[in-house]
Amino acid sequence: MNTTATLDRTDARLHYEVRGSGPLIALIGSPMDADAFAPFADELATDHTVLTTDPRGIKRSSVTDPDQDSGPALRAADVAALIEHVGAGPAAVFGSSGGAVTALALVQARPDLVDVVIAHEPPLLDLLPDRVEQLQTADRLIALALSGDRLGAWRTFFAQANIEMPEEMLVQWFGGDADPQHLADEQFWFGHEYRGSVGWQPDIDALRGVPTRFVLGIGEESVGQLCERTTTALGRLLDVEPTRFPGDHTGFVDHPEEFATRLRSVLAGV
Structure with a gap:
């Protein structure tokens, strides 16, 4: 239940x-x-x-x-x-x-x-050990997301995470329209959760x-x-x-x- x-x-x-x-x-x-x-x-x-x-x-x-x-x-x-x-x-x-x-x-x-x-x-x-550079990258991807460059933000995110993500998949997932609720949640995360967590x-x-x-x-x-x-x-x-x-x-x-x-x-x- x-x-x-x-x-x-x-x-x-x-x-x-x-x-x-x-x-x-x-x-x-x-x-x-x-x-x-x-x-x-x-x-x-x-x-x-x-x-x-x-x-x-x-x-x-x-x-x-x-x-x-x-x-x-x-x-x-x-x-x-x-x-x-x-x-x-x-x-x-x-x-x-x-x-x-x-x-x-x-x-x-x-x-x-x-x-x-x-x-x-x-x-x-x-x-x-490379905390300064890593946090600077986090700040950069947050700025990209909040400026409206969703694809650029996620491209930077996966590159920093060292998670291989083919460009065509990035474009498919993050280059077009998104569900409004999903997009709102994503923007709240980047704007108000992400930096405090990392x-x-x-x-x-x-x-x-x-x-x-x-x-x-x-x-x-x-x-x-x-x-x-x-x-x-x-x-x-x-x-x-x-x-x-x-x-x-x-x-x-x-x-x-x-x-x-x-x-x-x-x-x-x-």
Whole structure:
């Protein structure tokens, strides 16, 4: 059974979904919404209570002030409120990409709500030796997106991520008209989420001091990509050896059954 509802915050209305029964696991994205996690959530719902949500300002989650930035701490506070509202915590929290940054910010602020965090490929550029150049590239692609050069922004994004993307595919995906909701979500992400996520600086001492168990995930097909570098850098700081998961940066979307099987074994400590 899939329950869909909203939670009102002082400055946002959060869309969330709950399915299944058992120990609570929250699946967090940025900018990925609840729909992107649906097949993966269905796989996990056979033996877990699964919480998914649209991040504030994305799709069905509205904000009072559309010009307010949606940083990791703010998004983490939303997830904390949802976990408390659902009332089944502490939770395992799986965060992907910018959602992994949200998950780490949640552990930093509310470790009492998270017994294990699975941070899958967090793009923490500030942890890299070439952080200055990487953050400058992030600023450049944001400027391209906000100026209306959507194709140029995504071309720069994939080049920085070291993800091979044929030009004809880039043009097909990002060179023409887009669904208005998708375009609005994309613009909100570039304008109000992206820089705060990739530039977030974790408090390593605070994270090392919490009782939460850390799992740092990297896709088996992400070798040589930017997020392999950032996740590995975080692992060195936390003394955590990264764990390989099926697929690449979006392996849980492309291989939901295999990814869920791997996640279960990781949660079980196998």
